[in-house]
Amino acid sequence: MLNRGMTDADKQAIEYCFSNNNLSCIKEIxxxxxxxxxYTFISLASVLTVFLNLLVIISISHFKQLHTPTNLLILSLAVADLLVGLIVIPLMGIRYIETCWYFGETFCSLFPFILYTLVSASLGNLVFISIDRYIAVKDPLQYSTRVTTNKAVFCIILNWLCSSIYSIIVLYDAIFRNENPITCYGDCIVTVKFEYVLTDLIVSLVAPCSVIISLYGQIFCVAKYQARLINSVTNASKSEKKAAKTLGIVIAVYLLCWIPYYIVSLFPGYDSNESAVINIMCWIMYMNSCMNPLIYALFYRWFRTSAKYILSLKIFEPSSEYLSLFPEVNDQ
Structure with a gap:
């Protein structure tokens, strides 16, 4: 049916996603x-993202000194980033290069759910991190009683659960009602209604980002006030402020990577599969998952030290989980 009226030369010049299927989509060469x-770029991006976030996950999971509420939230963020490098980057890379979807109709509907969940969970983690840092700087004396490991674990579970439910709601029609009929094999287009795009803009960007920016604005105001009030700041206070500053950089980089995509997605008539601009914005978003561990490496002594222990296989030694990662308090 697709080959009607085509010459032999045309057939040789055209390549299909599935050569043995007459209903296959035409592949862009x-x-x-x-x-x-x-392919080199996609492979390096995927491997680097998985490797760096795996270092963060192993570090926080293995070393007892890193079992703090803040680091548990960082661990949850690293898990989301690792899944982006393991699933999203390779699949979207193959789709972009080959211009075909080789992973089946079922996974075509499931993949947007995974993507939306990871995005929502990442932003939720950043909101909880902002709240954690606000309490640590605003009320350091009561921090250990107000923020506990159990509460952090509860927030992480709640975050991932709510992210999954939200993704199902947004993508319900596309996943369960099959409102994106496949026109040819090798095609995968999941369309989200424009009203859901606007809702997602508010729920996944405007509302949480407003909370994050507001909290960090107050954090730096408090830090500035404390610096004026006290000439000699304690090492603990310096550590909390440094942590807040570092995580503030993580959040700022996240917003810089994601806001352009949401702005472009609001323009009427954009096509996520054909628009060069939207493709560039998407890849900037994906690469954000690789940036967070690099920020930790630049600003956190504990991450550099733990990475050395992991790469030198010292974590397999007896009682390695009790190794000191903070030789000097000021370097935390």
Missing amino acids: KPQVECIVL
Whole structure:
């Protein structure tokens, strides 16, 4: 049916996603050099994202000194980033390069759910991190009683559960009502209603970002006030402020990577599969998952030390979980 009226030369020049299927989509042929460069980039991005976030996960999970409420929230964020590197980056890379979907109709509907859940969970983690840092700087004397490990675990579970439920609600029609009929095999287009896009903009960007920016504004106001009030600041107070500053950089980088995508997605008639602009914005978003561990490496002595222990296999030694990661309080 698709080959009617085509000459032999045309058939040879056209490549299909599935050569043995008459209903296959036509595959866009990219230059070989371009494909090699793109596959190299995708592979490096995926491996680097998984490797760096795995270092964060192993560090916080293994070393007893890192079992704090703040680090548990960082661990949850690292899990979301690792899944982006393990699932999202490779699949979206193959889809972009090959211009075909090779992973089946079922996973075509499931993949947006995974993506939405990871995005929502990441932002939820950042909200809880902001609340944690606000309490630590605002009320340091009561922090240990107000913020506990059990409360952090509860917030993490609640965050992932709410993110999953929210993703199901937003994608319900696309997943369960099959409102995106496949026109040819190798195609995967999941359309979200524009009113859901606006809702997602408010729920997944405007509301949480307003909370985050407001909390960090108050954090730095409090820090500035304390610096004026007290000439000699304690080491503990310095540590809390440094942690707040570092995590503030993480949040700022996150917002810079995600806000452009949401702005572009609101323009009428944009096509996530064909628009070069939206593709660039998407890849900026995905690469954010690789940036957080790099920020930790630059600003956290404990991450650099724990990474050395992991890479040198010292974590397999007896009682390695009790190794000291904070030789000097000021370097925390």
